[in-house]
Amino acid sequence: MEYTHLGRTGLTVSRLCLGTMNFGPHTEEADAHRLMDTAHERGLNFFDTANSYGRDSDGNFQGRTEEIIGRWFAQGGGRRERTVLATKAYANASDWPNDGKLSALAIRRAVEASLRRLQTDHIDLYQMHHIDRATPWEEIWQAMEVLVAQGKIIYVGSSNFAGWHIAQAQDAARSRHFLGLVSEQSLYNLLDRTVELEVIPALQHYGLGLIPWSPLRGGLLGGVLRKEREGTRGRSGQGHTAALLAKHRDRIQAYEDFADELGTDPADLALAWLLSRPAVTAPIIGPRTAAHLDTAIAALDLRLDQKTLDRLDELFPGHQPAPEDYAW
Incomplete structure (x- = not known):
């Protein structure tokens, strides 16, 4: 496993981040626990979740994914201590209201609820899932400062922020002599x-690490056309993803052909490209099995030359x- 610092911090994280959004809705708890154990065995120490993950079939908020992770931590064996959460x-x-x-x-209510579900006394990276245009930065940073002082969170990150939101946030944090944001989680992939x-x-400019989500764009960059021919295509055949495939089918076919020329898997190529990009700390992967996890880890060994990047x-x-x- 390769490791790097998260942005300008001294925090060391694996260059792949285990995404847990499928835990509950698509991955049963026992399978999720085995997958997290396997991630540790493979050297992944960086796990990402959210308080909104694990909604029920009607879309009701449950926090189920955090609960699954919390019960895994409760098994002990250094699981919490070895995880950057x-x-x-x-x-x-x-x-x-x-x-x-x-x-x-x-923020206070949300962090207390997450700590209970996760069965831990602190969160290593507490991220704002979206910009809140109605709340001033002075209020947000004051709340975060209290949580840091209480030891309930260590670092603060953002997700789905625009560039000017990041600038706003960092300017307000600097005026309070506060570290501010250390990372941003954004949609980023070849498409x-x-x-x-x-x-x-x-x-x-501000020294933040980038944590890309959906690095394979819902499977479209993971060999979707080959899987279609083999009859093994999964959720990438549904909804918005299916519409994207129809729009970009020729381009994705050319991409899969290029991966074949290189003798590599399309998913590995997509991850290796992200790992080569400026500011990227760790793409979020969402494996459902240990085999999927090993496939993603293989991308760490793939080095892309300039000719490949240009193509x-x-x-x-x-x-x-x-x-x-x-x-x-």
């Missing part, structure tokens, strides 16, 4: 490269930093 807050736990978003009261315009330049840019054009991308 990241979770998130923002989603509404109910339709009652102050039961969601990022007011100081909502979705919008963050290259302003988010990644902001991360580089990927031809297949999936990216962005220059703004404003050069759209102006002189």
Whole structure:
């Protein structure tokens, strides 16, 4: 396993982050526990979750995924101590006022509930799942400072922020002599490269680590057309993902053909490309089995030369930093 620091911090994390969003809805608890044990055996120490993961079939908030992780921690054996635990807050736990978003009261309630479900006394990386435009940064940072002082959280991160939100947050934190954000979790993959315009330049400027989510774009970059021919295509054949495949089918076929030329798996190629990108700390992977986990780990050994990177840019054009991308 390879390790790196999370942004400008001294915190050491694995270069792949275990995503847990499937725990509960698609991965049974016993299987999730085995998968987390296997992740530790393979050297992954960075796990990501959220208080909103594990909703029931009607979409009701349950926090089930955090509970599954909490019962795994409760088994002992150094499971909690060996894990850099990241979770998130923002989603509404109910339709009652102050039961969601990022007011100081909502943050306090959310962190206490997550700590109970996770059966731990602290969260290593506490992330804001979305920007809250109604709450001033002074209030948010005051709430986070209290949690740090109480030892309930150690670092603060963002998720799905725009570049100017990151700048706002860091400016407000600096005025309070507070560390501020240390990471941003964004949608980033070969098909979705919008963050290259302003988010990644902001991360580089402020020293934040980038934790890309959906690195395989719901399976579209994981050999979906080959699986379609083999009859093994899974959830990538449903809903929005199916519409994306119809739109980009020729491009994805060319991508899979290129992976074949290189003698590598399309999923490995997509992860290796992300690992080569500026500011990227650890893509979030969502394996359902130990075999899927081992496949993702194999991407760490794949080094892409400039010719390969150029070809990927031809297949999936990216962005220059703004404003050069759209102006002189």
